[in-house]
Amino acid sequence: MMQVSEAEWTETEQLVAKEAFKKAYEREINALITQVRDSATSIVKLEDMWSLHDFLSARRHEIDGKYDYRYSVLIFVLARLVQEGWLKLDELKGLETSKLSKVAALSRM
Amino acid sequence: MMQVSEAEWTETEQLVAKEAFKKAYEREINALITQVRDSATSIVKLEDMWSLHDFLSARRHEIDGKYDYRYSVLIFVLARLVQEGWLKLDELKGLETSKLSKVAALSRM
Structure with a gap:
């Protein structure tokens, strides 16, 4: 199961x-x-x-939707950020292994 | 009457x-x-x-609506352009006097 609720994120993991x-x-x-x-x-x-203008419209829409910090979707969001190169996997050190592997697996899809 | 149809614009005036x-x-x-x-x-x-982005959205909408080259609305469009400083009255030399006075009057409103 990929969904993880807030209760399943320890305080350290949340940080x-x-x-x-x-x-x-x-x-x-x-x-x-810069772009x-x-x-x-x-x-x-x-x-x-x-x-x-078209470019800004598209990017604004995308960014507004993408940065959704809810624990129920966070694994997906983090995986997408890794996939897009905005985040490195080792910057997620501190998450439990099962979450890390989910992020890693999803980011390679 | 402010509306003027295409038939009432001579070839010279149209130019x-x-x-x-x-x-x-x-x-x-x-x-x-530049801005x-x-x-x-x-x-x-x-x-x-x-x-x-908001600024561009507003300006795009405004410009798309403003530059309407139909003879039925052209007196109004030209007056607005004069009012906003994009056009000088003497650049309309060649239009008949009655059109020029309409544009001038409207541009001062």
């Missing part, structure tokens, strides 16, 4: 997960900011600007 | 109007591009980026 979550978020946001700043400098015509 | 419309459009778009490029360089956090 580890929160820290990792926050780190991934900051990395992704910073990468996005937006870069693409803004190369806007020369209206279509470029509307492309940036 | 003048098209040229003015195009000029205003290019000016507004270029100003907007977006500038504000993009000062993005430092997520909220700044979503502010830029």
Whole structure:
């Protein structure tokens, strides 16, 4: 079973997960900011600007949905962050082995 | 009566109007591009980026609606462009006096 409720996360695990979550978020946001700043400098015509707008719309929607810190979905969220490169598996050290293997397995799917 | 149909625009007037419309459009778009490029360089956090996104959403909607080249609404569109500073009244030289006065009057409202 992949779903894990809050009760099944020890206090230490919650700290580890929160820290990792926050780190991934900051990395992704910073990468996005850099990307937006870069693409803004190369806007020369209206279509470029509307492309940036479309891009921001999509990313905002994605980020709003993705960073969902509920313990019932956290394994999936962490796995996705690992898969996308925003988080390294060893930054989840401190989680119990079964959670780590779930994250690892899901991140390879 | 403010509405003027296509039949009431001479060929010369249509040329003048098209040229003015195009000029205003290019000016507004270029100003907007400069503004977006500038504000993009000062993005430092997520909220700044979503502010830029909100700004682009609003401007895109406004611009899509504003630049409506139909002769039935053109007097209003030209007046608005004059009012907003994207067009000068004397760039409409070539339109008949009655159209020019309508545009001038509306642009001061």
